[in-house]
Amino acid sequence: MSRRRACPRCKTPIAGYVDQCPSCGLDKPVALPWHVYPVMAAILAAAIWLLLDLDEIARALQTFRGG
Numbered sequence: 001m002s003r004r005r006a007c008p009r010c011k012t013p014i015a016g017y018v019d020q021c022p023s024c025g026l027d028k029p030v031a032l033p034w035h036v037y038p039v040m041a042a043i044l045a046a047a048i049w050l051l052l053d054l055d056e057i058a059r060a061l062q063t064f065r066g067g
């Protein structure tokens with residue numbers, strides 16, 4: 001029932017996902033859940049798509065003004 005994890009080095013209980021163990025400073029003592037990676041990839045893809053799209057719109061506006 002309990003989803004509490006412990007630091008693999010010092011065995012301090014860790015709640016949630018932290019960058020460093022509050023007790024011994026171990027880097028990323030608990031692994032991120034697998035679904036974090038596809039979500040991050042989707043956000044990155046959306047950001048890239050948006051940037052490309054804005055660039056295309058800017059180019060279209062320039063063509064319109066120039067013509």
Ligand SMILES: [Zn+2]
Pocket residue numbers: 007008009010011012021022023024025026029
């Ligand atoms: Zn620790």
